[in-house]
Each structure stands twice: as C-alpha cells, then as structure tokens.
Amino acid sequence: MIHWLKLSSISVLTLFLISCSTKHSEIVVGKFNDDKITMAEFEKAYSKNAGSYERASKDSLSNYKNFADLYMNFRMKLKDAYERGYDKDKTLLDELADYKKKVGSTYIQEKYLVEPNLKEMYERRKTEVRASHLMIRPEQSGGDEAARQLAQSLLDSIRTGLKTFEELVAVHSQDQFSKNKGGDIFYFTAGQLPYEFEDACYKTPKDSIYPEVVRTKFGYHIIKVTDRKPRIPRIHAAHILVSFANQDGQIDSAAAKAKIDTVVAKLKAGADFAELAKEYSDDTGTKDKGGDLGFFERRMMVQQFDEAAFNLQPGQISDVVETQFGYHIIKLLERGEIPSFEQDKDNLKNILKRLRYQDIYTDYVNNLKKEYNFKVNENVFDMIIENSDSILIGADYPHLDKVGNEVIYSYANVKQTFSPFYDRMKKDTEFTGKRFDKNILNKAVTKYSNDELIEFKAMGLDTVDAQFAELMEDYKNGIFIFKLQEDEVWNKVEIDSLRLQDFYEKTKENYKWPDRVAFTEIWVRNDSLAKHYYSFLKEGKADFDSLAKNTERFGMKEKGGKYDLTPVNNSELSRKANELKNVGDFTEVFSQANGYCILRLDARDSARLKTFEEARAEVTGAFQEAESKRLENEYIASLKKKYQPVIFYDELSKAFKAEN
Template sequence: MFDAVRNNKRIVQVFLALITLPFAFWGVDSYVRNVGAGSDVAVVGDSKITIQEFNQAWRDHLDRARQQLGPNYKAELFDTPQARMELVNTLIDRRLLALEARKARLNVSDALLVEFITSFPSLKENGKFSKARYDALVASQGMSKEMFEAQLRQDMILQQLVGAVGDTGIVSASSAEMMLRIQSEERQVAELRLLPEQFAGEVKLDADAAKKYYEENQKLFQTPEMVRPEYVVLSLDALLAQATVSEAEVKQWYDGHKDRYQQNEERRASHILIGTGGDADKAKAKAKADEVLAEVRKAPAKFAELARQHSQDPGSAANGGDLGFFGRGMMVKPFEEATFALKDGEVSDVVQSDFGYHIIKLTGIKPAKQKALDEVRAEIEGELKRQAAQRRYVEAAEAFTNMVYEQSDSLKPVAEKFGLKIQQGPMLPRNPPAQALAALGPLGNERLLASLFAEDAVKNQRNTDAVEVAQNTLAAARVVEHKPAAVRPFDSVRADIEAMLKAKEAAALARSRGEAMLAAMKGGDDKTKWALVKSVSRLQGKQVPPAALQAIFRADVATLPAYAGVELPNNGGYALYKIVAVKPLEKVDADRRRVLQSEYTALVAQEDFAAYLSGLRQRAKIEINQAALESKER
C-alpha cells in the first residue's frame, strides 16, 4: 500500500494540505460546545486531545511560521482565535485519520522508516546520508530521536491511509482527451467595445440626485473612530539581549552536564546488498550473496569494485557500497549489530535484514569522545542566557502586568523600571484592513486593539491591561489622541458622488445600446465596423476580459458568424463579439494529455478525500472545549 503513496506524492501532498483547511468547511457550530474548562481541548469519539497536545502543536505552528517568514514574521497575525480554531480542527482531522488507520491495522516497518529518513535530500552530504544533519534536525524539533521517529512513523501511517483514498480518484485517458480538446479549441473573434465615456454627453442628473444619494448612504461617507496610541513591549527576546553569564557559570554547567557533550562512537561501512522478493527469490538471493561473499573473501581489496558490480542498493552501489559514518540507531538492527561487531577493515558474513542480504565491510571508526569546553562554549552561553532570561521574564511579566494597572495614568514608570522604550503608534481605526495589520506590530493584536477603544482608555486615557501579543511577549498601550466617528460634510464629497452617478448612468446607457445592437446582429442586421480579428481559447484568453471569454465560449457556433455580448465589470461598459471561425484541436499531444489526466486525477482524488474526511466527521462524536481553548491558563 505504501507504494501508492510514493507513486502519488503530489496527490498525498494535496490531501495533507487539505486536512489543514479551516473548520468552517464543515461548519463550526455543529461541533463547538461550552463544556467547561478542563484538561482536554477536544473529544473525538472516545479519544481526547489534551491541552498539552494542543500547546505543543501551537508552538510548532508558530515556529514553522517564524522560520518560513523570517524578519517578516508578525506574531499578532498568527495568534488569533481563528488560527487556534483551525489548529484544533487539524488535530481533530489527524486524530480521525489515526483512528481509522488503527482500525485498518496499518503499520510502517523499521526498514521502511530508515529508508524514508536516509532518502531525504536535506539529510545528505556529498550524496550520502549525514548523521550529523539528522541529529541537528531532531534537535531543532525539541524532541528525542525516539519521539521524532515515532511521530514520523505516525505521519507515514497516515500517508498510507491518504494514499489508499487517493487511489480511488481516476480520470480516464478519453476523458482527459475530451477536456484537452475543450480547453484547446480556438475561436476567432472581432470585438467592439461601447465605453461609458461615449455616452457621457447623454447623461442628465437630477439637481438633487447627489444630495439624495448622500442622505441615503450616510455610512459610505463616515470616517471611523480613530485613536493614536503609545505603547511598551516586554519580551523574552529583549531580556535575552540583556542577559549575561560568567565564565564560572559556564564551567559549572559544563562540568555538571558532560554527558550532553559526549560524541558517541560512529562507524563507516560499505555494503553489498542482494535484494529479495518472494520466498523462492529469498533462496536465490541467499545463494547469490554467498557467491559474492566468496569473491570478496578471495579479493578483499576489490570490495568496492564488487559492490558496483553486484549491489542492488541504488543509493550506494555507484559509490562502491560506501554508506559513510553513522551511529547506533540509524540502521536496521541486524545491520547495526553486525557493523558494530566488526574490526576496522573486517568483512562480515552474510547478514539478513528486511531489505535483503548484506555483505558489510567496516572502513572506519570514530571513537566516542568528550567535546572540549571551547567547542561547546557558545552553545552553553546561549543556553544559560535563555534560562536566565526565562526566569527573569516570569518574574517581570507579573510585575509589568501589575504596574501598568496600578499606575494607569502613564507608561513612563513601567518603561523606566524595565528599561523599555515608549513607542509611538499611528492613528488607528477600530477595525484596520487585514493587509494593514502586518505593519502594526503588537498593535495588530485583536485584544490590545480592542482595549484601546474601551471607554476608560478613550475618555480617561488610562493604560490598557497588559496583553500577551505573542508567546513570551507582553504589551500595554494608552491613547494619546482620539477622533470620534463622523460623517464627512456633503460639500466635501459632492463632486465625487456626481462623478460616480454619471459614470454609473453612462455605463447603463452603454449596456442598453449594446444589448439592442446584439439583438439586431443575431437577427441578421450587422452593419458594424469591427476591430481586427483575434484568436482566443480557454487556455489563452488574456486578450479579452474573463466575463467576455465565458460569453464567447457559451455562444452557439453551429452557424457562423455568431455573436456574443457582455457587460464589463466596474461600470466598464459593454463589449460585443463576432465569432467568425472555430478551430478545433487537430492533434492531441500525448504528453499534454497525460499531464492533464494527472492534474484532473489529483482534483478528483482531492474531492474524494474531502468527502471521506467529511464522512468521518459526520459519523464521529466531536466536541470542542471552547472554554479550554480560550482559557489564559492554557
């Protein structure tokens, strides 16, 4: 079954992305229950998703966003109720799939897990698997190898299930050919556009039209309530920059944690692999391995040459069987035990594993050693500074929170106490557009922004409460300038209203004239001077507006010329088209058909998976603990 996953990687990727879709796809209201703040964020059947699981997933989510966006990362854009709800539903989807995989008794063998890990391009150095890179990857996830590999195994099991569902998405070659012909058909058209400007002279506005529109649409001319804040931010990063550690502290830490800086023994080996299939093949493979071993025993110096000649491991055969250095836990158990039992330069007997039969030659040993203090000094200093900053932040956060509340008429005392800069914000509306939030920094946080418009903050210019705008980051603000909402005076918008009404009326006249002309043309009365003929297709339709392209290909072309017309958006007028020729696809390109077949198969499979996942949700009893999700104790 796992072959289906490897052979349909694109489909699997689509599915895995799909299970992260917002929960609104299925409807939140039918699942959310205020079941009280407890230790579980959600219940899926008899399975529970704990707050601890959610918190770890949330930290991972923010870390991934931080790594992907770098300096453009804005925590306040990610730390929203909607984002938390989406994450809960991703966890629910994964739990549903995991439960189904368990029912189906799906599993991933150790051999397959090792094959997957060692095949990762980013974990290779000079074409060979790098244990150092693997260790760094695991460390960056904040997990032990056992935890990381268990999580990876679970992900691979889920991919088996996803791949099985994906196999149901089938689009035949004939269907793909039909779609390719539809997409590639060309229609040659002439165009005539009736623009609103052509009818501007015919527009007559009533004297009171602008005033009437103004009075009936007051909300369109209202300036929003605005505040200009100042604010301070207390963050772990700021405290980390201030942290210092002494040489004595570094030495003490090193002496007390030497086991952390122990470099374990690594061994370098080359191997010749003879793969196996069925039971009959195993006997042949074993006999072949014995023959090759006999050749190796006769000429040990020719091991690399024999590996290139006989080994069936595509990853190492071309390199003479060389696997590079690796430590314990990186190879399947029989291979590892045999390798670590050899002496340098020694060749093993035939070793059997899930991959087949191996002949192993040990080519190098890196003995275990203790890293010197100077090698790990920077790492230790960083660790001690993080610990010191974290301790200080825990203490400072409470003092910061109390101080902005108790001395609420100014941010100056709290800024002086913690060495913070009072920053000036711009004039802000209550609900800034989403695209503007990224530039607001901490002020883009929904809770902090809402606090600035509270009555006490506006009328009395009191500090807001301290708000956690990101992990390990608190902010407080106060209003220094306030502008209430107001309707703009009529005289300031009169010219704009009149221009808009005239443009709208001119566009209506263009549409009316165009529709009349289209009816006449379809009746055989075509005296129009058309523009040059252009060729359009569903794949190459940039020469005409999207709405026009649809109208052109909806037109009945049984008899030519045929005509189509369409109103252009945004008061753009009306466009008429004369279809003078239809050019079908003459020859179907087999490669294009296969590509299209693959793309449509992925789309069909995506729909199948969405239906499958929706069915799992409908059959399962799902409850989301809204109180636990919103709790500050989370």
C-alpha cells in the first residue's frame, strides 16, 4: 500500500512538472525593461536572416549568440521609435500607405492571380492529352449567336445518338487543318492551347466528349478526348534526313527511297548512326553533329516526326518516317524529366502571362467591382464631350468649372471626379492627341479603375492575409529604423576641414600611392606606319608629342596620347613604360590591342603617402564611416542604459530544437 502511494505521488509530481514546463516557443531568451524576446520571435527573426528555417537550424550556437546581440539592439530601437511617436508621424505613415498600395498591388497579382494558376498548370503539365474537335467559326456562320446555336445543335445530335462525332466533323467542321483527320489536333499539354479549350480537355475522360460547347477566340468547339498519358516533357534525338529533292532541286522520290534503304541496311549491319548521318543526311544544320537535334518538346516538330520520336525508348532507332521534308530515321538519345515546381516556375509564369494572365486579371477585377459596388456614371460622359469644345486630349480642358467636380465612377466610399481623372489622361500617351468620345472615356475608366480597385483591396489586405501583414510590419519597422539612424547618426555627423585634417594625421598610413608612371603613347593600326614613326624618332626627324597627336586609339587623340600618373601594375602599357630607364626614353614598336604602339616615359613617382589634398575624398569617406560607428555605439549605449537589456545565452542552445 505504501509502495503504491509513493508511485502515485511520483506520477502526480511528474505530471505537475510537465504541465508547468515552459513551451519551447515561449522560452524567454532576452528581456529589456518589461518587454520579452521569446524563442518563437528569435527563431523567426533568425530564419529570415538565414534564408530558411532549415538553414537556421543547422547554424552554430556562437552565431545564435551574435545574432541575439544584434536582435536585442533592433528591438530596443523599435521600442524607442514608438516612444518617440513614429507610429503617429504623418510623413512616415504616408510613406507606409504608399508602399502598401504599390507592394500590395503586386502582392495580390502574384499570390492571388498568378500562384494558384501556376500550381494548376504545373500539375496538368504532368499529363498530355490528345483531342479532336469540331469547330464552328462565327465569321463563317452568320455571327456569334448563330455559330453558338449551330454548335449546340450538333452537340445535341451527338448526345442523342443521331450522328457520331466523326460524321459531323467531316461535314461541318470549319477547321480545315484537322477536318480531314477526324478533327484530331494531336497531343498537347497545359499552356499550349487556349485555356478554355485546355480546361475542357483536362476535365474530360479518355474517349469522351465534353458535355458543353466551348468558346475560344477562334470560335465554338465540340471536343472529344481520345487519349491521356503521362507527359514526356522533352526528348533529345538525332536523325538522318533524305530529302525528296535532288541536288538540282527536282523531286526524285525513287532516288530518295533507294538512298534511305541503303542507310537502313547499313544500320542493320551495325554501322554507327552518327557516322551515317554525316555521310548521308541532307539536313545541313545537323549532319556535321551526327544528326543531333538537341532537346525539343511536343509539337515542335511536324506531327509524323513528333509521334515517332516520342514513342521511342532511349537508344532505340525508328523505322523510316515520311514527312513533307523527306524520309527520316530517328534515334532517341535521352528523355528529359519533369522539372520540380521551383525549377519550372519562371517558365510557367511566362506561359501564364502570355496566354491567360489578362483574362485572370479581368475576372479578378470584375469580382472586386461587385464587392465594392463599382458604378460608372455614363451620363457624365455626355457632359464631358459637350463641354470639351472638340479639343484634343492633352490640352487644357476649356470648361473645367462645369464638369471638374462631376463623379465619373465610384466604388466603396471613393468617388472619382473628372478633374484628377483628366490630369491622368493628359499624361497618358494612349489617349493624348485624340478627341473625347464615349469609347475613349470608357477605356480610360477601365484602365485607371482597375489599378485603383486592386490598390484599394491592398489597403485592407493586412487584416485578412497574415503573410502580407508580416511583410508590412517588416517594412514599417524598416522605415522606423531608418528614421532613427537619420536622427541619431547620419544627421549628427559633422564634417569640417579641421576635423578631417586631424583624422588624416591619425590615419595617414591608410592613404598611399603605389609606384606610378606617366607616359605618352603613339598607337596606330598599321605596322609599317608605326615603324616609319619609330625611325623618325630614332633619327630625330620628328617630335614625339607631334606624332602622338596622330594616335589612333579611341578617345586618346584629343589627349595627345598622354596618360597621367598611373599605378605601374595597372595595365600592360604602364608596365611597359615602367621598364624604361629614364624620363624621355621611348620603347621600340610592339604589338598591342590589334595595333602597334610606341611609349615614352614622361614621369615617375615612387610609392609614398598621399598628401591630405590627394587623399581628401578617401579621408572624408573614412571619417564619415568612423563617426557613424561612434554615434551608433553611443546611441546603443544610451538604449542599454535606458532599457537594461539581458540576454539568456544559455537558453539559445535550445534554439531550433523543439520536440515534435
């Protein structure tokens, strides 16, 4: 009984200790006055600095300790900023609002418009689809509505079993490219065809017809999916081409057939594919490379070639393939792998922005218009046109007093009046030089209001999107810290000649000239001319400076070929000049930079300390840096005195070691 009670007591004590132990995220790693820095805050800040949580978790304790010192300084600065009232400073708040609008707009477009569609596209591009279609073009069918009705009636005929898809394609399809092939448009993957068409195909099982008529920019489509399979993203192949045309450009199919049969026979006998390509192929662009075509994707080659090549296994050689170019024999060298999402992300973005982005953007904005009750006052358009006196957009509007305050469009609690609206139009090259009409005004309203609606959405985004809220918090902290640095460091750096001179005297060993030479160059493109000049100089028939005025090096003629004092090791020219013994000596002709050169040594300056005036720019920079560090240290010292910070370095050994 006593034994059981002891065990029970120990169990209760253990449970009590466990329940009272501090959660990993709540471990306090530092404090200043009444503020605490928790492990969660430290790990989050460190991960950002390191680039990722995984990288941060592999770092050393000494690095954690160093960062903890810097992070404590950062937190004390932020506390000081709030105590100074920076969070109520109108200038800083206006900057923050402007940043929120601009960055928020980009953030919305990336996160809510681009990213979700990239992931869908990436997943779909793991599969390729083969489809056939029956297309009705509005311009060939009496207009859009008539085309839609015809397509719908044909689809109804297929669904009720009156006609087969293939029968109707042969009679009614207006796509001449695919009509005679049962409507087949071959294999494709996401991002290669109009999205509406692609979307319908990816939602349709193999050997099935999509249940609705699909509208694209080309017309109305009835779609049948004939195959689906895992995608081979790209292949690396080589080929041997025997053209139907002979050397005279005449078609000679019999000769081509005989030649390709010869190649086939040699391959079967074990001949090397690449060597045969060099000997027999008529593709001048690849034959010298053994027929190597490099990597290519689906639909980049003609269909017969594409189908044969993508059905091969690595190392396998095809039968003879006939295309409009002639006879081909294809060898598959290797298959590419599906890239990871991150590897393919930039490519996916380019495809999305080229094919779909404008439609996605328009849909998003239209939803915002509903959300914010967007309204256009088109009756104001008539007033604007009426009072414009037919001026061209860009000129001063003649009767702004009559229409300047009229509301053109509104949303949420925002009303856009004509006066600021026209200020934008006057500077917009899309509209300047044109006369006012309803079409122009509608275009301008759409253009400007779309941007405004997204910016308006961005202004409240931090209340619903934690990631964006964190981004804005980081930026706010950044502008507060920048303002503190201005007030406490940069604006307090005082520079005057006496202080600079004193700083120079204490640090003059830091400012040195190396060995330097000054020289004059004669450089010409012609070897014989250079030798001619050299003989004149040797015989004393010409003055070096006179000849140097004829130097042909770009940018040096106007300088008379003169180079001011230059470090000896700065260039080939300065090294050559330094080899001369006495001032006034000149070199023999030597080749240099696609020309011919003669150099004369004009002056030599041995290594020495720079004078104050020579070093002034460097001294000023170094002084500013030293003063900034001094003032920064003084400011940090004042914060430490004020807030009494303590860092619990021992706790940092637990960083990034939370138990799951």
